[in-house]
Amino acid sequence: MSNEHGESANMVKLILKTTLWLSIITIVEIIAAVLLTDLFERNNMLIVLNSFYIIMSLAKAFFIVSVFMHLKFEVKFLAITILIPMTFLLFAVVALLAEGNSWLQMRNY
Amino acid sequence: MTTSVLVILAIVMFALVIFQLAKTTEFVAILRGEDKTRLESDRINSRLMVVFLVAGMAALFWSVAYFKKHMILESASVHGEWIDSMFNVTLLFTGVAFVLTQIALFYFAWRYKHTKDRKALYYPENNKLEMWWTIIPAMVLTTLVVIGLYRWFQITGPEPKDSNVVEITGKQFSWMLRYPGKDGKLGENRFEYITEGNGVGIDFNDPRSRDDFMPSEMHLVVNRPVLLRIKARDVIHDVGIPHFRVKMDAVPGITTRFWFIPTITTEEMRKKTGNPDFTYEIACDQLCGTGHFGMKGTIVVESQEEYDKWTSTQKSFYESGIQGTAEEKKFAEISMQLKNAEAAKANTTHE
Amino acid sequence: MTEATTLTTTAIGPSRWNGGRSPFKVSWGKLMMWYFLVGDSFSFASFLITYGALRFSYESWPAPTKVFSSFPLLEGVKLPLMFVSFMTFTLIMSSVTMVLAVHYGNHEMNRKKVVKWLSLTILGGIIFLASQAWEWTHLIVDEHMTLSQNPFGAPAFGWLFFTITGFHGFHVLTGVIINCIVTTKVARGDYDRKGSYEMVEKIGLYWHFVDLVWVFVFMAFYLL
Amino acid sequence: MSDPVINPPLNPVYTGDTTHRQDSTGEIHDHGHHEHHKDNFITKYIFSQDHKMIAKQFLITGMFWALVGGMLSVIFRVQLGFPNQAFPILETIFGKWAPGGIISPDFYYMLITMHGTILVFFVLTAGLSGTFANLLIPLQIGARDMASPFLNMLSYWFFFMASVVMLASFFLPQGASDVGWTAYPPLSAVHEASPGSGAGMDFWLIGMALFIFSSLLGGLNYITTVLNLRTKGMSMSKMPLTIWALLITAVLGLLSFPVLLGAAILLIFDRTIGTSFYLDNIFINGHALPNDGGNAILYQHLFWFLGHPEVYIVILPAFGLVSEVLATNARKPIFGYRAMILSLLAIAIIAFVVWAHHMFVTGLNPFVASVFVFLTLLVAVPSAIKVFNWIATVWQGNIKFAPAMLFAIGFVSMFISGGLTGIFLGNSALDIELHDTYFVVAHFHIVMGISAFFGMFAGVYHWFPKMYGRLMNNTLGYIHFWVTMVGAYMIFWPMHYMGLAGVPRRYYSFDAFQSFNMFGGLNEFITMAAMLVFFAQLLFLINFFYSIFYGRKLTNENPWQSNTLEWTTPIKTGHGNWPGDLPTVYRWPYDYSKNGDEYIPQTTPLREGETGGH
Structure with a gap:
């Protein structure tokens, strides 16, 4: 940890830059949701838009975790121990979405 | 009561004896x-x-x-x-x-x-x-x-094309069966139509449902594939037929399926096992409440001729259980309500 | 990396703790907070996965732009997603103020600045909670979207929305409470006496996590 | 949570490592917490923050629950072994639950549900990893205490509260939960579905929620302690396998219990506020429920996402304890230390991607199922490696048959028997035949019930001297082992045969079915064996409690001539563990019979030409 003034100022700059990015992404997402949903839906391209949201959300998550939560500046192995468990979730998401889809096929009455 | 006390006393004494022996060995050990x-x-x-x-x-x-x-x-x-x-x-x-x-x-x-x-x-x-x-x-x-x-x-995988279809619905604590009748097609059913009289919620507005029959015993044709459409109406049950190696949960809200080809008729099985009372049994294999252990169904596997004879004696559920009874009125009422509700819904969504 | 050996040489008193070294160069408190968040992310994930699975089991799903189109005090005007954008920005901004509080705590041990930024964070949290309260009330009272019925379509949307945003709101609420406690402690000078503002950093992690979860809750209910 | 840092300049790396302030006092007597003035009875025995005392609390609460859980099984085995036979004493004790001396079905289902819940969670999770993680982690890694002794204490008290709630549920008018320990909705969600689905289920859910908090608090503590508080020289590659196993167990718990909490919260909502996460189209007791649009299988996914790792949470600590006991008593290094760690890690990772193998016949999508078949059978590989390595550890050893060693060997035997049947069940096509039959009961009782118990017994016999400074009686230990070993096989082995015949589990009686009712004699035999084994456990309890007070005093601080750090502490270990400096570690913990020395403790500096590892 350094108390050097320059480093501190740099950090503040990085924080503000990250804030800017987060805001831009959010604005873009909302604009897309409000203006483009109908267009994409009509052309059966909603999946493109949805993938866009997911990628953008992951980008936002990356910014929050790496800069705000400071993980970028921690020992790399710490980051690894935190991120590896998240891959289990990835598998669970895929499996459960597949399941949800099959429930749709099986719904009765 | 007294015997139980005696038994417990005996056990306690026995434990004490073992314990004393063990302690003694410990002392002996130190000495030796x-x-x-x-x-x-x-x-x-x-x-x-x-x-x-x-x-x-x-x-x-x-x-x-x-x-x-x-x-x-x-x-x-x-x-x-x-x-x-x-x-x-x-x-x-x-x-x-x-x-x-x-x-x-x-x-x-x-x-x-x-x-x-x-x-x-x-x-x-x-x-x-x-x-x-x-x-x-x-x-x-x-x-x-x-x-x-x-x-x-x-x-x-998908069932063979020539499969018979049988619908089996679990409830606490019995199985309800439905066969497609002469037209070979099961009528629609709908949850909202379920009443005590119409246990699986058959939609009698659907003409295919009029000849469906609901026997108390499952009959299957030997060497003919059969597809079970499995449902439940209250909690999860499980259709388990050990001799056929069949097991599939019945889950409220969804229809599961299992198809198989029985290869031995009940008669042959009786000879084979030397048990004149042999019957194929359906057991519930998923805990479904306190009556779980008695939730039995029976199956008869027979030749095509016997099966045809059996089906011809079965009366359609509509004709024998619904037509002309209070149930039919009830059904009509529910139908009406549903129609109105759907119309109302269509209106609001149009707004 | 200061090896513990230097400590043992000073022999007496505090140096009795002559352990090895932390592989991650962090205190146990921070490590514990991190792993707590990993665990908590699994509980949120269980809810969001539930959402995904149930949503995939429906033919149709209410369009978020239709459901969330009101703004307080502007009745009758359709402003799709505008209010939630406001909420999202509140939360992002409160995250920024929090990270600044952490920063000034760690780097400058500047009590005044830390208190200022923490207070702003709390304010952001409260605004967010108030907004959520308005949104819920509006949906329940005006739109009649409840746990058992949903005029916009699939009933599951309603109860999933209330459960998941409720669970998130609960996290925000606890975050606000903890922030209040820590702010008082900062103002009292507890951490100056202690010589470390790490507590601010730890609650900061928690607060950012709440923001992080919102990213996905936002995506699930308002975008997809 | 965080306490003031004392003298930060002297502790530059560990700002925040303040619970070790007891070490910073300079005066290191028996109790370290100088701030806590004197230990009175309450701070020493009840709200103790000493990890060793908390371990004992976990152990004794766990033993209480094991006794209760075991008793429940004996009672319901009576019904299975002697169906419809009246035992008036049952009515005397249980009143309306056993009218005419015959256990009622309601009571039977309540018993099996609580038996499962208690043994899986309260005994084999809290009692096993709670005890040994608390006892061994600080002692074996060379730490004064856990990272946060306060949270550690809280962890026990949450467990205690969970216990109270669970115990209280037995006395509800409608009885405790009776829907199976897995609590599948709708049975568990709909109040009228079963007598125990009402208040009993509420208590069950509250109890489980408290238990989850306890596990999470404990697990967080174990993980941070192992990662952050190791003594000098105790690198990850020098940790005893017990610590590895306990660390990985804690990670599994940390990741999977929150999901159970999620599942439980949704279930609570379904029960109380009218959501329908798990409910759809339900018509019960002559009326339809308003709930609409959920799915019952969803709960099973969430439950087993915890439930499967939970199986490993139960068995991994036993792996660790057994590895340690085997190496110590065979006077031989554990074979393939690195392979043992890697297989632990592999099992832990696979644990998170196999949960749906509990659901092959629940209407799971067949394609999804096939992925799970593949992943499930993968588990067998690391498990096989472990078994072979244990056997190789015994090979060419110089085995001392302490009771702990007997249980360790029994563990390996049980684990083989139960593990191999898992290969049948993991294969979905075969699972169609075997699912929910006694084959499954046999499988999981052997592989995670008895095996984990054997690991626990091995641990208790081995570390009892560390806990109480006295020795347990060996003869009683031998009798305990042999009766349990033979008896456990007698109980569970024949269940495979019943399972093959398709006999379903959770049946109160088999009278209704001619397919299942031919095992009467066998059931009677199993019941007798179960009683025998239960009474053998009483012998263990007598031995345990007697030895606490009257056992032979330890004369040597290292009775088993073991290498690990806990045996370098004094016989009466105070709070803070080591009276002087913490020990420094130079070598791995398995230098047995190396270069002519029978054992070389980890604290022995390396000799000329030696490397620290193996």
Whole structure:
């Protein structure tokens, strides 16, 4: 940890830059949701838009975790121990979405 | 009451006696010298290891032979044979592994008991050995997975085109069956139509449903594929038919399915087993409440002619149970309500 | 990396703790907070996965732009997603103020600045909670979207929305409470006396996590 | 949570490592917490923050629950072994639950449900990893205490509260939960579905929620302690396998219990506020429920996402304890230390991607199922490696048959028997035949019930001297082992035969079915064996409690001549563990019979030409 003034100022700059990015992404997402949903839906391209949201959300998550939560500046192995468990979730998401889809096929009455 | 007290007293006394004996051995041990006692108990225990191994293996083989007639259930369906052969293959591999590892474990335990004049071998690692005993199980398991999945996809795959369809619905604590009737098609059913009289919610507005019949016993044609459409209306149940190797949960809200081909008629089975009362039984295999253990259904497997004769005697559920009764009025009312509700919904969404 | 050996040489008193070294160069408190968040992310994930699975089991799903189209005090005007954008920005901004509080705590041990930024964070949290309260009330009272019915379509949307945003709101609420406690402690000078503002950093992690979860809750209910 | 840092300059790396302030006092007597003035009875025995005392609390609460859980099984085995036979004493004790001396079905289902819940969670999770993680982690890694002794204490008290709630549920008018320990909705969600689905289920859910908090608090503590508080020289590659196993167990718990909490919260909502996460189209007791649009299988996914790792949470600590006991008593290094760690890690990772193998016949999508078949059978590989390595550890050893060693060997035997049947069940096509039959009961009781118990017994016999400074009676230990070993096989082995015949589990009686009712004699035999084994456990309890007070006093701080750090502490270990400096570690913990020395403790500096590892 350094108390050097320059480093501190740099950090503040990085924080503000990250804030800017987060805001831009959010604005873009909302604009897309409000203006483009109908267009994409009509052309059966909603999946493109949805993938866009997911990628953008992951980008936002990356910014929050790496800069705000400071993980970028921690020992790399710490980051690894935190991120590896998240891959289990990835598998669970895929499996459960597949399941949800099959429930749709099986719904009765 | 008094006998129970006596039994408990006897047990307590017995425990105390054992305990006293154990304490005594401890004192004796101190008197005799601990090392000596330890060597002796080591010897006893190491011998018991071998005794356990031999006696255990003997008991295992004896009991398998003894229970063979009970535990090997004649498979009465096509895929049952597949499952049985898979079972045998798996048993072969696991059996070999079981016998070898148990023998090694107990033999080593006996062979390498503590002696003063011998030192244990400092042998922390052998990569080659470890590699082999990773690769061999992996290969065996791959084989089993391949066989297993091949069969799994066959069993769970689409049913043959000429399958009969039977709908089976679980409720606490019985099974309700529905056959498609003469037209060969099951009518629609809908949850909202369920009443005590119309147990599976048949939609009588659907013309296909008018000839559906609901027998109390399941009849199947031998060597003819049958598709079970499995439903539940209150909690989860499970259609388990051990002789056909059939098992599938009945889940409220969704329809599950299982198809199979019965290969042995009830008559033949009676001869084979020498049991004149033999019946195929449906059991509930998923805990569904306090009556779970009595949730039985019965199945008759018969020839096509017998089956046709049976179907011809069955009365349609609509005609025998609904038509002209209070149930029909109730059904009409619900129909009306549903229609109105749907219309109202359509209106609001249009807004 | 200061090895513990230097400590043992000073022999007496505090140096009795002569352990090895932390592989991650962090205190146990921070490590514990991190792993707590990993665990908590699994509980959120269980809810969001539930959402995904149930949503995939429906033919149709209400369009978020239709459901969330009101703004307080502007009745009758359709402003799709505008209010939630406001909420999202509140949360992002409160995250920024929090990270600044952490920063000034760690780097400058500047009590005044830390208190200022923490207070703003709390304010952001409260605004967010108030907004959520308005949104819920509006949906329940005006739109009649409740746990058992949903005029916009699939009933599951309603109860999933209330459960998941409720669980998130609960996290925000606890975050606000903890922030209040820590702010008082900062103002009292507890951490100056202690010589470390790490507590601010730890609650900061928690607060950012709440923001992080919102990213996905937002995506699930308002975008997809 | 965070306490003031004392003298930060002296502790530059560990700002925040303040619970070790007891070490910073300079005066290191028996109790370290100088701030806690004197230990009175309450701070020493009840609200103790000493990890060793908390371990004992976990152990004794766990033993209480094991006794209760075991008793429940004996009672319901009476019904299975002697169906419809009246035992008036049952009515005397249980009143309306056993009218005419015959257990009622309601009571039977309540018993099996609570038996499962208690043994899986309260005994084999809290009692096993709670005890040994608390006892061994600080002692074996060379730490004064847990990272946060306060949270550690809280962890026990949450467990205690969970216990109270669970115990209280037995006395509800409608009885405790009776829907199976897995609590599948709708049975568990709909109040009228079953007598125990009402208040009993509420208590069950509250109890489980408290239990989850306890596990999470404990687990967080174990993980941070192992990662952050190791003594000098105790690198990850020098940790005893017990610590590895306990660390991985804690990670599994940390990741999977929150999901159970999620599942439980949704279930609570379904029960109380009218959501329908798990409910759809339910018509019960003559009326339809308003709930609409959920799915019952969803709960099973969430439950087993915890449930499967939970199986490993139960068995991994036993792996660790057994590895340690085997190496110590065979006077031989554990074979393939690195392979043991890697297989632990592999099992832990696979644990998270196999949960749906509990659901092959629940209407799971067949394709999804096939992925799970593949992943499930993968588990067998690391498990096989472990078994072979244990056997190789015994090979060419110089085995001392302490009771702990007997249980360790018994564990390996049980684990083989139960593990191999898992290969049948993991293969979905075969699972069609075996699912929910006694084959499954046999499988999981042997592989995670008895095996984990054997690991626990091995641990208790081995570390009892560390806990109480006295020795347990060996003869009683031998009797305990042999009766349990033989008896456990007698109980569970024949269940395979019943399972093959398709006999379903959770049946109160088999009278209704001619397919299942031919095992009467066998059931009677199993019941007798179960009683025998239960009484053998009483012997263990007598031995345990007697030895606490009257056992032979330890004369040597290292009775088993073991290498690990806990045996370098004094016989009466105070709070803070080591009276002087913490020990420094130079070598791995398995230097047995190396270069002519019978054992070389980890604290022995390396000799000329030696490397620290193996």
